[in-house]
Amino acid sequence: MNATAPTMENGSFFRETWIVFWRQLRIALRNPAWVIIGLAQPILYLTLFGPLLEPLSGQFGVDNAYTIFVPGLLVQLGIFGALFAGFSLVAEWRAGVIEAERVTPASRTALLLGRILRDVLQLFVQGVVLIALGYAFGLRASIGGMLYGLLLTLLLGASCAAASNALALVTKSEDVMAPLINSIALPILLLSGILLPMTLAPQWLQTVSDFVPIKHIVDAIRAAFVGDFGEPIVLGTIWSVAIFVLFMVIGTRTFRKENA
Amino acid sequence: MITARGLARSFTTRKGREKTEVRAVDGVDIDVAAGEIVGFLGPNGAGKTTTLRMLTTLLAPTAGTATVAGYDVATQAEQVRRSIGYVSQAGSTLPEALAGEEVVDHGRLYGISKAQAEKRGRELFDQLDLDGLWSRKPGAMSGGQRRRLDIAMGLVHDPKLVFLDEPTTGLDPQARANLWEHISSLRTERGATIFLTTHYLDEADALCDRILVIDHGVIVASDTPEALKQSVSGDLVELVLSDASTVSRAATALGALVPGGTAEVDGLTVSMRVPHAGRELAGLLRTLDKDKIALDSIEVRRPTLDDVFLTVTGRSLREDA
Numbered sequence: 001m002n003a004t005a006p007t008m009e010n011g012s013f014f015r016e017t018w019i020v021f022w023r024q025l026r027i028a029l030r031n032p033a034w035v036i037i038g039l040a041q042p043i044l045y046l047t048l049f050g051p052l053l054e055p056l057s058g059q060f061g062v063d064n065a066y067t068i069f070v071p072g073l074l075v076q077l078g079i080f081g082a083l084f085a086g087f088s089l090v091a092e093w094r095a096g097v098i099e100a101e102r103v104t105p106a107s108r109t110a111l112l113l114g115r116i117l118r119d120v121l122q123l124f125v126q127g128v129v130l131i132a133l134g135y136a137f138g139l140r141a142s143i144g145g146m147l148y149g150l151l152l153t154l155l156l157g158a159s160c161a162a163a164s165n166a167l168a169l170v171t172k173s174e175d176v177m178a179p180l181i182n183s184i185a186l187p188i189l190l191l192s193g194i195l196l197p198m199t200l201a202p203q204w205l206q207t208v209s210d211f212v213p214i215k216h217i218v219d220a221i222r223a224a225f226v227g228d229f230g231e232p233i234v235l236g237t238i239w240s241v242a243i244f245v246l247f248m249v250i251g252t253r254t255f256r257k258e259n260a
Numbered sequence: 261m262i263t264a265r266g267l268a269r270s271f272t273t274r275k276g277r278e279k280t281e282v283r284a285v286d287g288v289d290i291d292v293a294a295g296e297i298v299g300f301l302g303p304n305g306a307g308k309t310t311t312l313r314m315l316t317t318l319l320a321p322t323a324g325t326a327t328v329a330g331y332d333v334a335t336q337a338e339q340v341r342r343s344i345g346y347v348s349q350a351g352s353t354l355p356e357a358l359a360g361e362e363v364v365d366h367g368r369l370y371g372i373s374k375a376q377a378e379k380r381g382r383e384l385f386d387q388l389d390l391d392g393l394w395s396r397k398p399g400a401m402s403g404g405q406r407r408r409l410d411i412a413m414g415l416v417h418d419p420k421l422v423f424l425d426e427p428t429t430g431l432d433p434q435a436r437a438n439l440w441e442h443i444s445s446l447r448t449e450r451g452a453t454i455f456l457t458t459h460y461l462d463e464a465d466a467l468c469d470r471i472l473v474i475d476h477g478v479i480v481a482s483d484t485p486e487a488l489k490q491s492v493s494g495d496l497v498e499l500v501l502s503d504a505s506t507v508s509r510a511a512t513a514l515g516a517l518v519p520g521g522t523a524e525v526d527g528l529t530v531s532m533r534v535p536h537a538g539r540e541l542a543g544l545l546r547t548l549d550k551d552k553i554a555l556d557s558i559e560v561r562r563p564t565l566d567d568v569f570l571t572v573t574g575r576s577l578r579e580d581a
Contacts, residue, residue: 016369023365027357096350100413103316103346104369105338 016106020114028118037150038043038122042130045073050137059200064228064230066139070130071221072194074153074189075214077126079188082160085119093172112165112248119161120154127153131224142227155240156217162251163245164197169254191217213239261421261453262292262315266324268477269310282311287324287479292455294420297378297467299449301565303575306453307477308457309349312425315455316346342370345419349426351406352413355399359390360410362398367416377416384412387449388442404435408442415446422446424456425553428463440466461565471565475573485565492563494518494535497544500556501528513547528556533563 028034053065085154092098101111127150165180171177189195190247191208192215198206209215220236225230263366267290270283276533292298300308313319315328316339326333330345341346353362360381367505369379385391390407398406414422427443444467458464465485472480473488481488483501497560501510506554511530514523517540523532537560548555570576 019365019368023357023361027354028360031356037496043566055350092354094350095354096348096352096410097354099348100346100352100366100368101348102318103344104366105341106369 013107016110017114017117020101020106020111021117022114024115024118028079028122038081038126039078039115039129042073042077042126043133045076046070046130046133046137047206049073050134054138064138064140066134066137066227067141068197068222070134070139070141071149072196072218073130073199073223074127074149074217074221075156075192076189076194077130078153078157079160079185079194079214081123082119082157083164083185085161085176086164086166086186087167087174089115089168090172090174090177092167094238103256109248109252112198112251112255115165116158116161116251118160119180123154123157124150125216141225145224145227148233149224152221152224153216154238155244158215159240159243159247161256162247166247166254169257188212188214191215194218213243261296262290262326262328262455263392264288264290264315264324264326267311267321267326268323269307269313269314269319270322281514282479285314285321288474288477288479290315290326290472290479292453293548295447295451296470297299297454297456297468299445299464299471300455300474301459301461301464301569302457302472302474306474308459308474309425310477311474312346312423312455314458316423318346318495322402325449331531343408343421344421345414345417347410347414347422347424347427349429350575351398352410352575353398353406356397358394359396359398359401360385360394363409363412365417366413371419380416380418381412384415387445388412389438402435404431407431407435407439411439411442413478415450418450419452421455426457426459428460436463443467446469446494455490458517461569465565473569475569480572481568488565489563489569492533492567495537495563496531496561496567497534497537497541498529498531498557498559498561499548502554502556504528506551506553510548510549511555513544513551513553516547517544517555 050066050069050228051106053069056065089098090206100107161251167177167180191212192198193201193209198209198215201209216232216239217236219232223232223236266287267285268283268287269279269285272279272281280390288307291309300311302308304459310319314321315326315333316579317340318334322336331339331343333340351364353359363381363384364374364377367380368374372380382394384517385394388411390405390408390412391577393401393409398409401409401568407498411424412522424443428439431439440463443454448544456467468485470482470484471488481491483491486532496513499510499514501507507525507528507530511523511525512533514530518532521532523530541560545558566576
């Protein structure tokens with residue numbers, strides 16, 4: 001055999017995750033569209049939609065309309081941005097990259113997590129831009145609360161990215177994924193009070209929305225923004241963690257599954 | 261290096277309410293020794309890729325066992341993965357990534373350090389005539405270059421055993437011949453054992469020490485290309501006559517070359533397999549000349565692996581390819 005045979009380092013889960021994450025980020029950053037669209041999204045929402053809500057703040061029962069609005073936008077970014085993350089995975093699968101990675105000894109969870117971390121980082125940057133811009137528009141909220149709200153958003157984004165990646169490996173087709181994601185995301189968007197709080201809704205609609213986990217997460221982030229660390233936050237946090245664990249398990253299983 | 265016993269894989273397909281079980285690979289035994297180049301030959305859908313995916317841990321067998329590089333594919337998948345290189349027909353790099361970075365990242369997933377992966381990658385680029393393409397996007401490479409890049413990806417961790425799935429499919433003849441050289445140098449320069457699938461007979465013939473012929477999920481023949489070709493009894497002698505009235509006399513003359521032989525007649529064409537046709541040809545021509553049988557053409561063909569395939573399966577490989 002070759003005299004310069006490479007010696008093996010201790011392969012570790014975190015190292016493999018980092019390699020996958022860094023590869024994904026490098027490829028994404030080299031694509032200007034990814035960077036520009038990613039940054040433009042929060043700016044557009046805030047500047048074009050925010051002014052509409054300002055006069056309504058009295059009806060929301062809060063002093064500062066942005067404590068309602070910015071958390072909703074955070075969740076919207078988290079859900080929609082991450083749900084479409086799987087599209088790049090379909091392209092990678094088609095190019096044979098997934099198969100090539102699956103013949104390496106790397107952990108299947110690392111292959112998934114590295115990809116999700118890229119989407120979480122994107123969401124983090126978008127969230128920080130959104131909050132900073134919101135501040136410029138007049139958002140006033142507790143710093144700790146905003147950070148906690150951002151954390152819940154990232155957990156939700158990670159769950160959606162995992163779900164989207166799993167869906168991508170199962171369907172292997174953008175044409176199947178797009179309508180599927182839309183038909184899942186639209187009712188969630190409408191029923192979780194992302195744009196307007198569900199407290200404005202008639203009773204029957206509120207009752208229906210109570211069954212949508214994301215509504216509780218939105219409520220938790222809103223509560224965090226106004227510094228109300230009570231029951232809604234506990235409930236929202238439990239839901240965030242539960243959804244995250246569920247979709248990470250599903251995602252890893254899909255990566256491990258043969259034929260994927 | 262590879263030992264498989266009764267390896268099988270079946271898929272369940274659904275058509276409405278009807279469930280049918282398809283046995284893509286129906287119990288194959290494979291033995292490959294260290295340093296061999298073994299070809300897995302068969303038409304599309306014969307079970308080549310399915311077998312390869314089982315041997316490379318990408319697909320769990322539904323029955324049978326396989327030991328690859330000393331490890332069991334079912335219970336020691338990680339050790340198997342560490343020891344083998346796999347070059348799939350689907351490619352391995354993202355078109356918009358940079359070639360060199362893809363190779364380095366791939367190597368690092370095998371636990372190699374960044375510096376070592378880069379050193380090894382550049383070595384491979386050099387050997388595979390990819391020098392200067394380190395920072396090129398795979399999407400901007402030619403088909404042959406991309407295939408060599410896939411091979412570099414599969415070799416970056418210096419595996420002792422390399423699996424190549426249809427390595428030259430879709431390449432032009434020049435690029436194919438060039439790739440064959442690179443593949444055989446894997447053994448001479450790195451001492452690697454190579455297991456490749458192909459549906460090209462000339463490829464199996466040019467590259468392999470031994471050939472396994474698979475059809476409908478079953479191995480139907482296994483030997484050296486030479487021995488397989490000898491198993492087809494003799495060379496094909498084909499006469500094309502200029503006059504239809506002489507066909508039956510020509511057939512008799514050709515048939516007489518082999519005790520109990522009968523020549524096949526198809527229009528003006530008369531053909532039969534004759535062992536060592538070269539020795540018989542002069543006599544045959546003299547007989548035909550004496551009988552005043554005029555020929556349009558005469559052809560003698562050494563048996564090819566296509567003939568082998570036809571003999572063992574009753575079908576031509578080309579019909580499916």
